Amino acid sequence: MPKILKIDKLEKTYDSGSKRLKVLHDISFDVEEGATFSIVGPSGSGKTTLLGLCAGLDQPDSGMVTLCGQNLNELEEDQRAKLRNKEVGFIFQDFQLLPTLTALENVIVPLELQGIKHAAKHGMELLRKVGLGDRFHHYPSQLSGGEQQRVALARAFSTSPAILFADEPTGNLDEDTGEKVIQLLFDLNKEAGTTLVIISHDLDLANRTQQILRLKGGRIISNEATLSH
């Protein structure tokens, strides 16, 4: 299987005041196209930092990220944004919907950024798929956490991305709602063949993916396939 994401010897250090804090040490791993992949580890172990680097939101001190065949180090900020727009979907712990846009408008933001004009129909379809067919014109503040996360999900899939990053997608949701969201996530993965990279400290969730990467103190302590597949 071709690798959609290749990480090679990543290092990342943060400056905080006078202290230098090395957050990631020598990280290398690959993710196969269409796979489901999870990164687990205790809080502060560097998971979010790693995700940021994988998606090209941030730049490493050294090492290389290859996303969809592109070496991110070689891309400009706007080129990386373009790549994200076309190939990458995001789900965040705190949803990150734009508060000034309605559910439907939020969903089609990535499409509009591509310059696609009549995206509303597609957006409605996606919202119906996540069970929000009657909430098109509501603002995020009028939606519950689970509903907001489902809008975020619809948004993440609106451009049919090749890979989807989810940072603690159920972190802010209760168990039942979280489960529903997760189920949707996996369904969409199955339907569209989107690669899933899920960050979680929830081992049960991680166990439903095909591969688990364990982080601790910024180092990989294991990277192995799960039994479920």
Next chain:
Amino acid sequence: MAWRDGRASVSRLLLFMASIILGIAAVVSIQLFSENLKQNIQRQSKNLMGADFIIDSRQLPNERVQAIIDSLGAGAYEVNFSSMAAFPKSGAAKLVQVRGMEGNFPFYGRLETEPVAAADEYQAQGGALVDATLLLQYKLEAGDSIKLGIITLPIVGAINSMPGQSGFSSSVAPTVLIPFRFIAQTQLLQLGSRKEYQYFFRASDDMNLDLLEEELDPILDAEDADLDTHTTTSRQIGNSYENLGKFLNLAAFIALLLGCIGIASSVHIYIKEKLKDVAVLKCLGASRKQAFLIYLIQIALMGLIGGIVGTALGIGLQYALPKLLQEFLPFEVEISTAPQPIIMGLLLGVFMSVLFALLPLLGTWYVSPLEVLRVSEKPAVQSRKTRLFTFGTIFLFVLLFSIWIFKDVVFALAFVLGTFVTFAILAGISALFIKAIRKYFPASWGFTARTSLLNLFRPNNQTMVLVLAIGLGTFLISTLYFTKDILLAKTSLDTGSKNANIILVDVQPDQRDAVAASITPSGLEVIDNLSIVTMRMHSIKGQLANDIRKDTTSTVSEWVLNHEFRTTFRDSLIASETIIDGKWVEEVRPGEPVTISISESLAENAHVEVGDPIVFNVQGVLMETIVGSIRKVDWARLQLNFMVVFPEGVLEKAPQFHILTTYVPDDTRSAALQQDLVRKFPNVTVFDLRQIYTVIEDILQKISWVINFMAFQDFDFVDMKKKTSLKDIADKVGVSVATVSYVLSDDKKHKVSTEMAEKILKVAKEIDYNPNQIAKSLKSGKSYSIGLVVADISNPFFANMARIIEDEASKYQYTLLFCSSDENAAKSKKQLKFLMGRQVDGFIMVPTEGMEDQIEYMKDGNVPFVLLDRYFPNISCNSVSIDNYAAAHKAVSRLIQTGNEKIGIVAYSNSLIHMRDRVRGSLAALEEANLPINEKWVKEVSFSNTEEEVKNGIDEILLGEKPVSSIFFATCTLAIFGLKRIAHLGLKVPDDVAVVSFDQSVAFDFYYPPISYIHQPLNEMGKQAVKLLMELIEEPKKKEQKVFLNADLVIKGSCQAKIASEN
């Protein structure tokens, strides 16, 4: 997308919108207003001139000039010259200025004549219009005739004023206006006689007069003709308008800058909030440009909306303001809407919002998508270059805009630099402040204090923005405020001093003292008293005038050689003069060379410089002189200015005549003076310049009004502002209001220690407490008018009173302005304000209930006033009234004496002392006679519903269980309503009911038997009131006097003894 995002944030951007809207509204309305004002002033100057422009020439225009005149299409023309006119009726003859007019002049303003129709009819009737003063002097009137040359014309009317009469600067002779067609018949115009042709033009709207002047003037000059436009006239009116324009623009600009500060700070806050969303967008794949544009478009759109709303508001303000402020407006502003300010308003909305939002907006460019994952402490780094670039653009914009608005590069640069320096200083201070807190953080403070302090410099603090916005705003507003005072000082310069408005010419040396002596006794002052010696130029720089005339290459202007110079001699410069070259010589001793001073224009036209010799022919005697100095003369100043001025010690013995000037306040005084002078000195010519002054003073007044208005000056003279400031001082010093009042009112100062008094005065000065400014504004020049406020001028009592006061005041040369307060304090307050606006010198007023505060205020402001008929027992001020208590006592006692025991009293229910005294006096009379006092017999009625309530009251006391046998009415109005009802009920006076009234009414004559009444000594009251007021006007701090006069009871048939009438 940009729109969608913005839509939901409109409420967030309220400050932003408000800033734009207010900024733009201010700019648009001020620009429009200034445009309107300019037009108003232009209209005024057009009225002064009567036409848009005039071409004049000393001879019949030659072909080239005629061609220009024809191409421009003159609407009217005239020839004017000086000539003797004879009046067959009296046999008198007089030098006049004949104006032969063809066409319908003036185009602007009015030819004001008496009778009014004469202005329109003299052309058709073939008659003459003659200067009103001249007619007055010779006791002539319409219907008499005037002989000009060899023809005699009927006088159709008197000219009161006429546009285009620049009388005082050109020839000084009264005008006689006749149709042009008679000029030839008079045979007065001979070849070589001195005359002037004037061609009057109307300009189309799109005609650029300045350009016209620039192009035509040199051509016409070469042909000895001249072009005058109304813009020249308005320039001559003074540079006051220019100042006003600058001030208006400054105000507009500052309003705009304040708007910009609002924009910058609100966008700054707004964008900071939005950075998280920008990060999300970038995370989802928005490029930097996309993210930036989303917000840029949003801001621009809102700017546009703000621009539209602001412009609309600005236009609306234009229409609303004059309506709202009608009461204060000394003139009518005609409103029109020019397109330029509107277009500018719209563009400005977008441009200024984008520009001032740019810096915070750039933040979106640099925000990292990583911020989605966490808020970083460090703000996104912006490159130095872009920051500098943005600041540079802003600076450039502000500079360019201010150059455009001020039309003065240096001034604009200075202003903008000043603003930016202030900006830098403020930024520096707040940065230092933040640093200082960080460094010396008071860790020992309590939680609340620490946290609030922390917020000043922790992430996302707004310290800098706030300090900048508030500081810069304060700076700008104070600039505006201080500029106002400077400008006002400039503008009022001319109105403050008294300009002569009556000029007496041809006063012979032996008449000089006698003429002065007939001016001063009537209370007028002699402003100028000048000697005039007439002369012509004999030679210039050694070349004879005759030779120069023949010399075709000479550039010396023809008129210089022909002109009869009226020169004077004195040892000092006057206000309208400044030396620009050479040295002013005060006096020359015999044997020394005669050094004279000439005006700049004469120097140019005669081509002479300091040191050049000129020989004058002084009525046959040649006098050698040397040009000692050249003066710049401000001819626009309404003073007697001279082209040639001699030092003292030369011309004293030369044949001369004199000019005296004085200032008269009004028509009646002017006429009186003129009649007096003409009778005593028939050869003296009198010129009345008041017409011209009125126009100019009018304009200046308008300008200072506008300046005040723009600088938010409080016009409300008679409000309670002062009360609070007295209290403010008291609070500040820590003493009682009374103490402050003692010190400030000067008279009881000794009651307070010196240190305390000094302290109070110091504080008073600090907070700018100045009640005297009212008095000053009243005092700046006497208007010889008095404001009279009575309760109701249609009430016979007050009507009589007003008439008496009017007659009495006229003995002091004063006229009256009346108002009726309708017993309404608010209304009378307004009237006082109005009267003050009319510059009355003082007030006589019949106060109403609730006016105490106002009276106190006027008293503190040293406004001269006398209360009449009523007074307030708690306020010590000048008043004239009768002893109401005694009078009422007298009236009721009479009723008792004539056998009445049941006596009804009808009075007004107000708390004014005179009314209370009347009621108390009548009750006391009853009590002293041991008669019962029945409350039901005392009827007190309101002023607003008098008739109805009197009617009901009469019914009750006459038809009730215990009917009264007589009634005392506390005023004649009450008596009239009462008598009306009594008659209606079929009751007879005095048989059924005896009546005594306070005050007499003409209506009483229609009753039989006539009504007895308390006779108030109206004559004496009016006289006393006027006398007191006159004393006060002369000496505002004069000790108060309360004058009480006695009133008599006039017994008529309405209260005959019961026994007698029964017999």
